[in-house]
Amino acid sequence: AQKITQTQPGMFVQEKEAVTLDCTYDTSDPSYGLFWYKQPSSGEMIFLIYQGSYDQQNATEGRYSLNFQKARKSANLVISASQLGDSAMYFCAMREGLEKDDKIIFGKGTRLHILP
Amino acid sequence: EAQVTQNPRYLITVTGKKLTVTCSQNMNHEYMSWYRQDPGLGLRQIYYSMNVEVTDKGDVPEGYKVSRKEKRNFPLILESPSPNQTSLYFCASRRGGTDTQYFGPGTRLTVL
Numbered sequence: 001a002q003k004i005t006q007t008q009p010g011m012f013v014q015e016k017e018a019v020t021l022d023c024t025y026d027t028s029d030p031s032y033g034l035f036w037y038k039q040p041s042s043g044e045m046i047f048l049i050y051q052g053s054y055d056q057q058n059a060t061e062g063r064y065s066l067n068f069q070k071a072r073k074s075a076n077l078v079i080s081a082s083q084l085g086d087s088a089m090y091f092c093a094m095r096e097g098l099e100k101d102d103k104i105i106f107g108k109g110t111r112l113h114i115l116p
Numbered sequence: 117e118a119q120v121t122q123n124p125r126y127l128i129t130v131t132g133k134k135l136t137v138t139c140s141q142n143m144n145h146e147y148m149s150w151y152r153q154d155p156g157l158g159l160r161q162i163y164y165s166m167n168v169e170v171t172d173k174g175d176v177p178e179g180y181k182v183s184r185k186e187k188r189n190f191p192l193i194l195e196s197p198s199p200n201q202t203s204l205y206f207c208a209s210r211r212g213g214t215d216t217q218y219f220g221p222g223t224r225l226t227v228l
Contacts, residue, residue, distance in 0.1 A: 044221055
């Protein structure tokens with residue numbers, strides 16, 4: 001069963017608009033962490049934001065925020081005031097059990113295009 | 117500069133010819149991982165290591181070997197590469213107790 005689902009293969013958004021990239025996950029472990037990474041066309045993987053399953057507040061990092069809805073098992077990435085440089089592939093990922101092992105599962109990604 | 121390096125960055129080889137992709141980090145991180153990225157499949161973890169001499173399988177370990185003899189190095193070995201191992205490979209590392217994983221620049225491997 002797919003543990004990380006990103007339902008939007010591609011998105012087109014006008015510059016300066018806010019963007020929400022969807023991510024749902026599946027786990028029975030009460031301890032887990034959720035990540036978002038950005039991969040620009042140059043190919044490198046850039047860590048954006050992390051949310052722990054026990055964190056009370058939604059994580060934020062600059063223009064990035066993670067809309068964590070535990071009961072719905074969703075961890076959507078919100079990018080405020082999008083910029084042309086936000087055009088990239090975005091991956092959601094999960095690590096179960098925190099430090100008991102280091103297995104990390106990635107979603108298939110969403111390609112975001114920001115239009116001028 | 118804190119970084120994860122991979123070598124080579126690009127490699128074209130033939131079926132059956134053993135190869136090693138090196139990965140090195142200078143941040144004294146305990147955890148290291150190898151991933152492969154294929155179109156439409158995202159990243160899939162091949163192997164990970166939680167410290168020296170401690171390695172374990174990820175989701176797609178078949179056809180790969182790893183070793184962790186030193187903390188800084190985590191080479192990926194393909195004993196007998198096949199065309200279905202043509203992919204973009206990433207090495208990554210992180211410090212125990214932290215969440216940020218640092219990725220190498222990637223190695224694009226083509227097996228003919």
